[in-house]
Amino acid sequence: MNSPKHVAIIMDGNGRWGLKKNKTRNFGHAQGIKVVEKIITEAIFQKVKYLTLYTFSTENWKRPKKEIRFLIFLLESYIKKELKNLIKKNIKLKIIGNLNKFPKTLKSKLRKAEKLTNKNNKIQLNIALNYGSKEEIIRSIKKINNLNKTINERNINDYLYTAGIPDPEILIRTGNRFRLSNFLLWQSSYTEIFFVKKLWPDFNKKDFNKIILKFLKIRRNFGAIK
Numbered sequence: 207m208n209s210p211k212h213v214a215i216i217m218d219g220n221g222r223w224g225l226k227k228n229k230t231r232n233f234g235h236a237q238g239i240k241v242v243e244k245i246i247t248e249a250i251f252q253k254v255k256y257l258t259l260y261t262f263s264t265e266n267w268k269r270p271k272k273e274i275r276f277l278i279f280l281l282e283s284y285i286k287k288e289l290k291n292l293i294k295k296n297i298k299l300k301i302i303g304n305l306n307k308f309p310k311t312l313k314s315k316l317r318k319a320e321k322l323t324n325k326n327n328k329i330q331l332n333i334a335l336n337y338g339s340k341e342e343i344i345r346s347i348k349k350i351n352n353l354n355k356t357i358n359e360r361n362i363n364d365y366l367y368t369a370g371i372p373d374p375e376i377l378i379r380t381g382n383r384f385r386l387s388n389f390l391l392w393q394s395s396y397t398e399i400f401f402v403k404k405l406w407p408d409f410n411k412k413d414f415n416k417i418i419l420k421f422l423k424i425r426r427n428f429g430a431i432k
Contacts, residue, residue: 211375214257214393217259217409219404239284256371257332260387265387337389346362382404
C-alpha cells in the first residue's frame with residue numbers, strides 16, 4: 207500500500223498541556239505551533255499530499271475572549287513568519303471554514319498567503335478555521351438548492367469547503383479524547399481513525415510515523431469482502 211494522500215489531525219490538548227506544566231493555556235497553544243511545523247515537515251517526508259489541521263472550530267468562540275485573542279495573534283504571527291517558508295518549501299495553503307468572524311487583518315493575510323502559494327504542489331496544507339462540519343454540509347445543500355441542482359453525493363462534495371480534496375485516509379486525534387468534535391464528518395465515512403493519549407505539544411514525528419505504518423498494514427475493504 208502506498209503512503210496516504212490525505213492525513214487530517216485534531217490537535218487537541220494544548221491548553222491542558224500548558225496547565226499541566228504550571229503555565230497558562232496560552233503557553234500550551236504557543237508550544238503547539240512548534241509541533242505543527244515538525245509534523246508538516248514529516249508529512250512531506252512521508253509523501254503525504256494533503257494535511258488538514260483542525261485549528262479553530264465554530265465551537266471555539268465559546269472560549270474566554272483573552273484566549274481567543276491570543277489564538278488569533280498566534281495565527282497572524284504564524285502566517286507572517288512562515289509565508290516565505292511555505293513558498294520556499296513549495297507548500298500550498300488553503301483555508302477551510304468561514305473567515306467572516308475573524309478580524310479583517312487576519313483574513314487579508316490568509317487570503318494573501320493562499321494566493322501566493324496557490325501554484326505550489328509539494329503538499330497542500332489545509333487550515334480549518336471557524337470550521338464546523340455540520341455548518342459545512344448545510345452550506346453545501348443551500349448552495350445546491352440555490353442553483354436548482356439535484357441534491358446528491360457528488361453535488362454535496364462539490365460545494366463543501368474541501369471540494370477537490372480527496373477524503374482523508376487517516377484522521378488523528380491527540381489529547382486522549384475519543385470523538386470527532388464536528389470535524390470532517392462527511393469526509394470521514396471510510397477514514398481510519400487513530401486516537402492518541404498524548405497531548406498535542408507532546409506529539410512528535412515518531413508518533414506520526416507509527417500511525418502511518420499502522421495504516422499501511424490495514425486491509426481496507428470499503429464495505430466489500432476481499
